[in-house]
Amino acid sequence: MISDVPPGSGPAGAEALAAATSAKSIVLTGGSGNVGRVLRRALTGRIAAVHILDVVDPSPLAEHESWSSIDITDLAALTAAVEGADAIVHFAGYPNERAAEDMLRVNVLGTHNVYEAAARAGIGRVVLASSNHVTGFYPRDASVGVEDQMRPDSLYGLSKCWGELEAGVYFEKAGIRTLAIRIGNAGERPFDPRGLAVWISPRDLAQLVLIGLEHPEIDCTTVYGVSATDAAWWDNSVATALGYRPQDRTVDFAAPEAFQPKVSPLPEVTDHFQGAGFCALGHDGAVRRRRVWRNRS
Numbered sequence: 001m002i003s004d005v006p007p008g009s010g011p012a013g014a015e016a017l018a019a020a021t022s023a024k025s026i027v028l029t030g031g032s033g034n035v036g037r038v039l040r041r042a043l044t045g046r047i048a049a050v051h052i053l054d055v056v057d058p059s060p061l062a063e064h065e066s067w068s069s070i071d072i073t074d075l076a077a078l079t080a081a082v083e084g085a086d087a088i089v090h091f092a093g094y095p096n097e098r099a100a101e102d103m104l105r106v107n108v109l110g111t112h113n114v115y116e117a118a119a120r121a122g123i124g125r126v127v128l129a130s131s132n133h134v135t136g137f138y139p140r141d142a143s144v145g146v147e148d149q150m151r152p153d154s155l156y157g158l159s160k161c162w163g164e165l166e167a168g169v170y171f172e173k174a175g176i177r178t179l180a181i182r183i184g185n186a187g188e189r190p191f192d193p194r195g196l197a198v199w200i201s202p203r204d205l206a207q208l209v210l211i212g213l214e215h216p217e218i219d220c221t222t223v224y225g226v227s228a229t230d231a232a233w234w235d236n237s238v239a240t241a242l243g244y245r246p247q248d249r250t251v252d253f254a255a256p257e258a259f260q261p262k263v264s265p266l267p268e269v270t271d272h273f274q275g276a277g278f279c280a281l282g283h284d285g286a287v288r289r290r291r292v293w294r295n296r297s
């Protein structure tokens with residue numbers, strides 16, 4: 001269990017949470033990737049054991065880390081590899097737009113396999129790398145919460161909708177608890193103006209992952225993965241209720257380029273919607289306003 005962390009606690013509890021550790025032995029898919037490596041460093045000393053599943057070698061490994069070369073599209077191999085773990089932190093997959101068949105094979109089928117493997121191996125917790133591109137077609141002046149309708153901006157965003165929805169199915173049918181983190185942009189620093197609104201620092205991401213591994217009130221719960229920012233694109237009150245207290249402010253870490261205006265292709269779309277370039281892919285250039293239908297009965 002996370003040590004000394006009352007759920008939803010105030011500032012003192014937040015400090016405890018920021019320094020919390022977990023005795024769990026986890027499987028981390030995608031641990032060789034950009035975010036996987038950053039997360040591993042931030043979790044070092046804060047988690048008992050991490051077994052990485054990735055098709056790419058994650059070297060160098062820390063003492064508490066191990067690796068198996070497993071393709072998440074291979075259900076039998078994946079099921080055998082997760083056996084005995086306390087939880088799966090699922091970060092493997094494509095982080096950008098791909099052809100539909102690739103997206104379906106790796107991001108959709110791969111994520112399905114993670115849930116199926118968890119169910120077969122009796123694993124009750126998943127932390128899912130979802131994405132802000134689930135709601136990328138909201139304008140930048142909207143404050144979007146996790147209860148708002150999904151508005152994916154790409155096949156990539158759609159694949160993340162699948163993951164969040166599948167979390168619900170496997171909670172209802174198999175009792176697997178998931179924290180889906182709609183990551184904004186994860187890395188050491190924000191490198192462009194959009195990063196000022198969406199960046200999450202390594203230790204803030206680690207804090208959310210630890211909440212996902214341990215918080216007793218998680219069922220199939222979604223939060224935004226963002227550090228402290230003055231931009232108000234997202235209502236992250238669910239994360240706050242779970243005790244998330246970002247330790248880092250985006251402006252304090254921003255690279256100089258983050259304060260320079262960026263010239264975008266199709267700026268009327270790219271600069272209008274939260275999903276930026278993902279929205280512009282294949283777009284005809286006309287900005288459309290969606291009607292919001294509400295049940296008035």
Ligand SMILES: NC(=O)c1ccc[n+]([C@@H]2O[C@H](COP(=O)([O-])OP(=O)(O)OC[C@H]3O[C@@H](n4cnc5c(N)ncnc54)[C@H](O)[C@@H]3O)[C@@H](O)[C@H]2O)c1
Nearest residue numbers: 030032033034035054055071072092093095129183185186
């Ligand atoms: N980079 C970001 O800021 C960001 C933002 C939102 C969400 N995410 C999500 O976080 C996760 C990691 O993103 P990233 O930027 O580190 O991507 P990445 O491409 O750097 O890393 C992905 C990892 O997954 C592995 N992988 C791919 N296909 C696999 C397969 N079939 N079987 C096993 N391993 C496979 C790759 O080898 C790689 O190591 C992704 O799910 C991505 O959608 C990232």
